[in-house]
Amino acid sequence: MEEAMVPSLSAAGIGSRFVSQDDVDSAKARRDAQWKEAYARIGMEPPARQEQDFSDGRSLAEKLAANKIAKQEEWEEKTKLANQFRALEEDEIMFLDSLRERQEAEERERREKDGVEVQSFKEAVAARNNAVNNPPPIAPKPVAAPPSKPPAPARKKGPLKGVVVKKRAKPPTPVKEDTKDEKKDKQKDEPNPKRRRISET
Template sequence: MEEAMVPSLSAAGIGSRFVSQDDVETAKARRDEQWKAAYARLGMEPPPQQQEDFSDGRSLAEKLAANKIAKQEEWEEKTKLANQFRALEEDEIMFLDSVRERQEEEERQRKEKDGEEVQNFKEAVAARTSAVNNPPPMAPKPVAAAPSKPTPAPARKKGALKGVVVKKKAKPAAAASAPKEDANKDKDDEEPGAKRRRISEA
């Protein structure tokens, strides 16, 4: 009874689903012959066949991890600091030397110019201090030989001032304000409780 429950591989339904290794090899050989015949018709030599990967017994996860590690190592090798620099070529060296020489020449000229300006400044300061400390001797005034005649004043033209009215001078303002001050004094004297003001007489 137990044997009846296990299906037989020779049965038509199950046995037709499986392919034997011999069938796979014959199909592969037939395909290779067809490729060779096709290349022979074109007059070309067939490319070398790829070798099949043999199974090394590792799982897919292990193979992927190994590939990832290999790629990471390759990337690190490319990005190493030593690989990022290259030696300068001859024309680059010549260009950089010319730039450096030009900069040194400009710096030297600038220092010379600054030195000259500082020297001129020091000389000017020294000349100024010596001029202040040692004034030049004063030359004696020349004595006049003979007094010259006074020049007559130019004559005024009377016609130029025609129609001008000359006013007489008025009395000084101090004399006019004195009577007012005296009147204010009298008023203060009359009122005994009022504040007294001093009025200075001018």
């Protein structure tokens, strides 16, 4: 059973994975013939094909190591500290100096303004403390002399436009008292509210 699991070396499957040098040469000759025929169809001569020389005498590991070193050197050259900075030009220096001077002037002005405000605040606090601790003496009021001329009465103006003025109610006129005979006549004419009329019901 174990021998059936291991493939034999003489089997056709393993040998078919490899290509012989004769097969490579015949494929190359066929490709060259097709190349020449294609150019012959369009009426041109085929350009000379450049053969690539793959054998420079180094192993693959040596080639990879050389490529890695070259890339590392290139990266170090790009990231050198000296390459990241450059000297300032004359006009850039003048611009930066003017900015610095302006900032210093603004800072100086702000400090002066703050000093003035603090001083005025201190003076106000001191004045308030003095007013609370030392109240001013009360001076007698001078007697005003009576005016020599009485003021003119204010001129009465009519009502403003659009203002409605209500008229005052007139006081009731005195009613003369009726005599006894007139009272009796009035009572006869007026019905007595306490009495009911039976005929209406």
